Amino acid sequence: MKKTGNRQWAMGKRRESKVWSSVTRHFLLVSVLLVACYFSLVTVSYAKVYIDITSPAIRKLPISITAKGPSEAKEIEGIIMNDLEFTGLFLFVAPEAPGAEMTVQLGTDTSNDIKVLLSVFDLIENRETFKKQYSGTKDILRAIAHSISNDIYEIVTGKDGAFRTKISYLMQTSQGNKELRLMDWDGHTPIRVIPIGLTSSHAWSDNGRFLIYSSERNRDWKIYRFDLEDFRETLLFSAKGLNLAGNTSPGGEMTFSSSRDGNSEIYVMNINGTNLRKLTTSFGIDVSPVFSPDGSSIAFVSDRGGSPQIYIMDSSGRGAGRLTFEGSYNTSPAWSPDGKWLAYVGQRGGKNQIFMIKSDGTGLRQLTISGNNESPSFSPDGMFLAFDSDRDGGRGIYIMRVNGEDQRRISPKTVKAMSPKWSPFLK
Amino acid sequence: MKKILAVFLLVFVIGCAKRLPPPAETKMPKEPARETVEPAKKIEKEAVKETVRPKEAKLQEEELALKGEVPAALKEVLNDIFFDYDKYSIRDDARPGLDSIASYLKKDTAAGIIVEGHCDERGTNEYNLALGEKRAKAAKEYLTSRGVAPSRLTVVTYGEEKPVCTEQNEACWQKNRRAHFAVK
Numbered sequence: 001m002k003k004t005g006n007r008q009w010a011m012g013k014r015r016e017s018k019v020w021s022s023v024t025r026h027f028l029l030v031s032v033l034l035v036a037c038y039f040s041l042v043t044v045s046y047a048k049v050y051i052d053i054t055s056p057a058i059r060k061l062p063i064s065i066t067a068k069g070p071s072e073a074k075e076i077e078g079i080i081m082n083d084l085e086f087t088g089l090f091l092f093v094a095p096e097a098p099g100a101e102m103t104v105q106l107g108t109d110t111s112n113d114i115k116v117l118l119s120v121f122d123l124i125e126n127r128e129t130f131k132k133q134y135s136g137t138k139d140i141l142r143a144i145a146h147s148i149s150n151d152i153y154e155i156v157t158g159k160d161g162a163f164r165t166k167i168s169y170l171m172q173t174s175q176g177n178k179e180l181r182l183m184d185w186d187g188h189t190p191i192r193v194i195p196i197g198l199t200s201s202h203a204w205s206d207n208g209r210f211l212i213y214s215s216e217r218n219r220d221w222k223i224y225r226f227d228l229e230d231f232r233e234t235l236l237f238s239a240k241g242l243n244l245a246g247n248t249s250p251g252g253e254m255t256f257s258s259s260r261d262g263n264s265e266i267y268v269m270n271i272n273g274t275n276l277r278k279l280t281t282s283f284g285i286d287v288s289p290v291f292s293p294d295g296s297s298i299a300f301v302s303d304r305g306g307s308p309q310i311y312i313m314d315s316s317g318r319g320a321g322r323l324t325f326e327g328s329y330n331t332s333p334a335w336s337p338d339g340k341w342l343a344y345v346g347q348r349g350g351k352n353q354i355f356m357i358k359s360d361g362t363g364l365r366q367l368t369i370s371g372n373n374e375s376p377s378f379s380p381d382g383m384f385l386a387f388d389s390d391r392d393g394g395r396g397i398y399i400m401r402v403n404g405e406d407q408r409r410i411s412p413k414t415v416k417a418m419s420p421k422w423s424p425f426l427k
Numbered sequence: 428m429k430k431i432l433a434v435f436l437l438v439f440v441i442g443c444a445k446r447l448p449p450p451a452e453t454k455m456p457k458e459p460a461r462e463t464v465e466p467a468k469k470i471e472k473e474a475v476k477e478t479v480r481p482k483e484a485k486l487q488e489e490e491l492a493l494k495g496e497v498p499a500a501l502k503e504v505l506n507d508i509f510f511d512y513d514k515y516s517i518r519d520d521a522r523p524g525l526d527s528i529a530s531y532l533k534k535d536t537a538a539g540i541i542v543e544g545h546c547d548e549r550g551t552n553e554y555n556l557a558l559g560e561k562r563a564k565a566a567k568e569y570l571t572s573r574g575v576a577p578s579r580l581t582v583v584t585y586g587e588e589k590p591v592c593t594e595q596n597e598a599c600w601q602k603n604r605r606a607h608f609a610v611k
Contacts, residue, residue: 176588176589178588198585198588200552200553200556200586200588201552201553216583216585219541219581219583221556221584241560241582242556242557242560242584244553244556244557257553259557259560262564264557264560285554285557285558285561287553287554287556287557288551288553301554303513307513308513308550308554329550331550331551331553331554332553345551347549347550350549352549352550372549374551374552375551418552
């Protein structure tokens, strides 16, 4: 099955080298969403899954990496090792030391742009299982390295890696506004998307092409959509009061909250702004609506019971039931990609912490303990969570594995960054 | 190496690059920067200092009003009112301040007011935006119940986004849980 997948992928389309010039010309945009590189697939001959990530007890795979070539080779090796290490699935063994069950060789040539030849050897079966060449311009070195990480991860686990995904987030400006930005999942290559206004809630469209977000400009909170392919902003929803974007469904709808009728309620409409439907009518605050990954349910925050709590209803607005009962302040729901879990922010002892709970209300677990931690967002493979925290002083973006391990800051300490939203898989 | 190169000749190549439009900024909608629409805030800050009103100010005031500037008597009554944590009901200690605003607005029927709702940093941004709106609306409702026409009062929420105090203690949080009034 793996083989077929890769072969189809390799045989998809032939493109001539004329795209090179456009690639160079638009490297800025390329680095926003696309990895403009060529793959030459040479060998794929692995059938087994080395690590079953669905298994409860995971044995780390002992692996060694060797990089040959100019200084860029070391840089690429470093990026790949950081990617793989964060999964918690690999045990790195020095190339000359015994014990490795897999070796990864990277041959880097920078005489003309960058070419990296990846060879993966299975040392138990003593054969080369994968060989592929990656090439692209030097400004996308990091993207090339992340592509290699994705392939290694896929060889080992049989799953798509999230190393080429992006995280959108907000950055506080010196004027006290917040601008919408993007960066790689590891915090590198930050790019400013919306510099004007005070931007708040934001989300990726399912296909990764659009960002939807709410921005306050001239005292009006409106919902906008930004097209990352043609860098164009479209106004999606405007009404008197507070209008806050939720997220999108696979069926092309989006959730949002609006106080246009006086009270903040949950609404759904098509992502092009048509077919508006109001789903709630309660006296209290209803806010932060998010579609489940299959679009069948909506989680949201309501203070209808006297304190802010998370509720789940079906996508037509019926059958709302309270999900969270522990603690008197639970907000910011985010669904795991398989729809089984929700991550959210709960207040404990006066501090905000990240929790996870199953969508049936069982399995509650706390993932953070130090500082104030907010805005959880799952990676598209469901392995990681991004969130923001003030544990080291100024608020910044952090990532961790979904079991709470390996919490690390990915945004620089020199900026105030918050509200991360992990992208879907990007092509 | 030779062998590898030979194999390369046989492989299939994918370009994952797309046709790409011109880069950022060029198509950004041109909107005025926020700062340009916020003279009211500046004015209000000055009002805090200027608590004693000079007797001879009356005439001067009318001149100012003609020039579109804010009369001192209005500045004087535009003081923040405060709220309890996660609440948007008008506290008893906020009523006298609101009453002064209402009685000014009933005399000066040309003036319009922006009511901003704010929250402390605890809690999450989106919920706090909704809470801030509730606070601003509660203040607006109080003023309309005292006879001010609703059309003269514009509500906006800033949630926890515009704190006046940034320390992490109750004294500071209380300062931030406020409705702030500015001149339209």
